[in-house]
Amino acid sequence: xxxHGYFRxxxxxxxxxxxxxxxxxxxxxxxxxRKGDQRSVAYLGLNPQALVPAxxxxxxxxxxxxxxxxxxxxxxxxxxxxxxxxxxxxRVRALAQIVACDIHPIDNLRVLQYLAKELGADEAAVGRxxxxxxxxxxxxxxxxxxxxxxxGRFCHGDTPGLADICLVPQVxxxxxxxxxxxxxxxxxxIYDACMALPAFDAAQPAKQPDAxx
Amino acid sequence: xxxHGYFRxxxxxxxxxxxxxxxxxxxxxxxxxRKGDQRSVAYLGLNPQALVPAxxxxxxxxxxxxxxxxxxxxxxxxxxxxxxxxxxxxRVRALAQIVACDIHPIDNLRVLQYLAKELGADEAAVGRxxxxxxxxxxxxxxxxxxxxxxxGRFCHGDTPGLADICLVPQVxxxxxxxxxxxxxxxxxxIYDACMALPAFDAAQPAKQPDAxx
Numbered sequence: 001x002x003x004h005g006y007f008r009x010x011x012x013x014x015x016x017x018x019x020x021x022x023x024x025x026x027x028x029x030x031x032x033x034r035k036g037d038q039r040s041v042a043y044l045g046l047n048p049q050a051l052v053p054a055x056x057x058x059x060x061x062x063x064x065x066x067x068x069x070x071x072x073x074x075x076x077x078x079x080x081x082x083x084x085x086x087x088x089x090x091r092v093r094a095l096a097q098i099v100a101c102d103i104h105p106i107d108n109l110r111v112l113q114y115l116a117k118e119l120g121a122d123e124a125a126v127g128r129x130x131x132x133x134x135x136x137x138x139x140x141x142x143x144x145x146x147x148x149x150x151x152g153r154f155c156h157g158d159t160p161g162l163a164d165i166c167l168v169p170q171v172x173x174x175x176x177x178x179x180x181x182x183x184x185x186x187x188x189x190i191y192d193a194c195m196a197l198p199a200f201d202a203a204q205p206a207k208q209p210d211a212x213x
Numbered sequence: 214x215x216x217h218g219y220f221r222x223x224x225x226x227x228x229x230x231x232x233x234x235x236x237x238x239x240x241x242x243x244x245x246x247r248k249g250d251q252r253s254v255a256y257l258g259l260n261p262q263a264l265v266p267a268x269x270x271x272x273x274x275x276x277x278x279x280x281x282x283x284x285x286x287x288x289x290x291x292x293x294x295x296x297x298x299x300x301x302x303x304r305v306r307a308l309a310q311i312v313a314c315d316i317h318p319i320d321n322l323r324v325l326q327y328l329a330k331e332l333g334a335d336e337a338a339v340g341r342x343x344x345x346x347x348x349x350x351x352x353x354x355x356x357x358x359x360x361x362x363x364x365g366r367f368c369h370g371d372t373p374g375l376a377d378i379c380l381v382p383q384v385x386x387x388x389x390x391x392x393x394x395x396x397x398x399x400x401x402x403i404y405d406a407c408m409a410l411p412a413f414d415a416a417q418p419a420k421q422p423d424a425x426x
Binding site for chain 1: 257260261262263264273275276277279280281283284287288299300302303304306307310311313314315317318319323324327328331332334338341342345349350352353354356357360
């Protein structure tokens with residue numbers, strides 16, 4: 001398998017964690033988002049959306065991180081990333097989608113660039129925007145995690161899964177504008193439990209071959 | 214089942230289509246987003262994220278539209294909304310997520326309100342923002358649909374599914390600031406095929422009991 005990604009991309013980070021949790025080896029193809037590699041003719045031929053990640057698995061070219069993680073879970077069922085019953089699966093997918101639909105896309109690089117270039121937002125205003133959407137999302141997520149007995153060492157029970165795969169990169173993002181994570185003790189506890197696992201630790205941006213420090 | 218929704222919410226629209234395609238009867242509970250019903254104590258008790266939809270199914274309370282649609286598909290397998298093989302399922306989920314992750318959240322009501330109130334964007338600037346993200350997303354989506362033989366009468370083959378469920382509400386949204394859909398002939402063709410089906414037609418905002426014309 002070949003992962004087209006970028007060290008700082010949260011969505012690529014999710015797929016790296018899933019590959020590691022499954023114990024799957026993969027090659028890297030780096031797409032430098034700040035240099036615009038995602039808009040090259042070659043990359044647009046792979047993914048017309050001009051976003052990372054994209055995963056090549058034999059003849060199959062897969063895009064969208066959550067779709068890729070579910071594909072990996074369906075094709076490599078050992079170490080399942082989703083629980084078995086439909087209500088539990090729905091809970092885990094909902095927790096994942098709070099991050100993947102309602103926080104991360106609004107704080108993505110291209111959105112921040114639009115705020116600055118097209119709307120004239122200065123650095124402070126961009127920072128307030130960034131933290132506002134994480135705060136809004138984490139407030140709901142913390143409440144859902146804290147009130148539910150299904151939450152365990154990880155977002156759902158005591159094994160890591162799809163929701164944790166989304167949570168950890170978002171906590172990484174929250175450090176960008178120094179968001180105070182004090183109000184989110186459950187999120188912090190789960191983040192710490194995840195980062196103690198090699199699969200999460202090895203997937204972090206600073207440990208990728210294309211990392212720029 | 215009881216659906217907590219709002220006539221104009223794209224995410225609630227998706228769930229209405231899925232319920233109709235499955236032939237499932239449901240009761241409505243209306244959450245008036247412009248009046249702030251989603252921030253009532255009662256509703257926050259159901260969904261701390263203060264978003265619609267939420268679906269009650271017996272003792273289960275489900276949130277996040279894509280998670281709900283997959284739940285309905287798993288609990289009511291007749292009229293499947295996802296294909297059978299993992300690569301095909303990944304394709305349909307990716308098409309759905311282009312809308313659900315990369316277009317709709319950035320153009321959501323709460324984001325437009327933030328642009329106006331916090332960043333001082335005027336109506337014209339909000340309209341440009343709105344159409345920019347649909348244009349960006351639809352350009353990738355159109356290319357993915359047009360180039361792939363797996364696209365049929367609908368986004369994947371000749372039966373409607375998860376990707377169509379996301380596409381149709383987004384096309385409805387595109388009319389808000391009069392986006393020209395000329396560059397997206399495949400999207401328009403699939404939209405027309407969907408809207409010819411009673412399950413899609415009956416789910417549209419104007420036909421809901423809480424619709425305001």
